[in-house]
Amino acid sequence: MKIVLIPGACHGAWWFEPVVDDLAARGHPAVALTLPGLCERAEEQGTTLAAHVADVTAAVAGLGEPVVLVGHSYGGMVVAGVADALPGQVVGLLSVDGFAPRDGDSCWSSVDDAMRAWYVDASGRSGTGVDPMPQFDSRTTPHPLASLVQRIRLTGAYRGLRHYALAADPAWVPHSPFPAIVDRLRTDPAWTVTDLPTTHNVLRDGTGPLVGAIEALVTEVDRAG
Template sequence: MTDYVLVHGAWHGSWCWKRVRDRLQSAEHRVFTPSLTGLGERSHLLGREVGLDTHVEDLANLLVWEELRDIVLVGHSYGGIVIRQVADRLPDRMRALVYLDAFVPEDGHCLNDYLPDQGQRFRDQAAASGDGWKVPPPPAAYFAVNAADAAWVDGLCTMQPLSSFAAPVRLSGACDGVANIGYVLATGFPGSPFPQFHAAAAERGWWWADLPCGHDIMVDMPAELTALLLERG
């Protein structure tokens, strides 16, 4: 039995992992799918003080209080930034790291640094529709979510704190010492910012894989993703 910890991306929550979680549990593994503070069923906790540091503490505390070790830690999109910092803080608890169509920032950089517009679109959206400090979710169609699930995803996504996109990461480099690290790229996401991290993964000697779907891989191709996690974890 393996412990899998699956971390969602911006605007999402634990709900997006349902299909993968069910499959992993059916294979007799333990699965944890925390919703980060202010997101998903914890959206009532969203406030100006919530940001990347809060989300890193959410995940680190889960590992400590659930006494989790030898885990497969998976981060989707913005969740890649969260898992990278937690793995840097607690590398001895990691069996494997999987970046799922995710940001993989270097020390001192933030999510906005890896976007063509340096996050200006998010700042504009926050100013227009989020009281200046929270970003409304893009429509599922933007992420190329399959048509059958688009309304479901749209109905469950929630506001994201703007500050979480501008906060720089602080890394010692211990996260890159984990023995098993991989990157999974969604090839059906037009205008994706993630190929840059996929290419860097190959250069680092990490394993890598492509899946022909939109950005929300866990929604679009849960069976294929589960098989990959079971094979590589």
């Protein structure tokens, strides 16, 4: 079983490197992927949500083994689409302070007005990419606007384990668009919700909280057989 990690908007696989290393040290093989149109793949075509889902679906299918998917922020939208496309191969899904879409949802339709304002204002320079927020790492690159407004199409094929890790630091929660999503998931028996003592940058103070959430899902997958 392999863990596949998808980063959030503007970020690449480099963001997850310390998590991959820590998981490997604990005996959990993991790989992080950069989406087309971002970071070292910035010049690649295919920058819609559907293209991102298709790209990761092909990568996961090529692994030829059961997979646990982890998506941070925007990555939650992508892993939902991949799980729907590969329900027999994906054995667990974790959205980390991100999206947990239903059919027809988009990032645009799922966030609050403050996040929509970022999408619009930060894409004004190029018209196609949402520039990183000022506090982001210098390695970040503009995020394809099309992927944030396109609606996801889900068949409901995926019936595996679903976990959600909410960044619940009191300094972040008042500004977060995600508690409204979690309010729905807390009453859904298909989901297990965990609160993390972090801000949206769940790696700010180290990998421990995120690695713990991933290991909790892996343990449940193992128990489920």
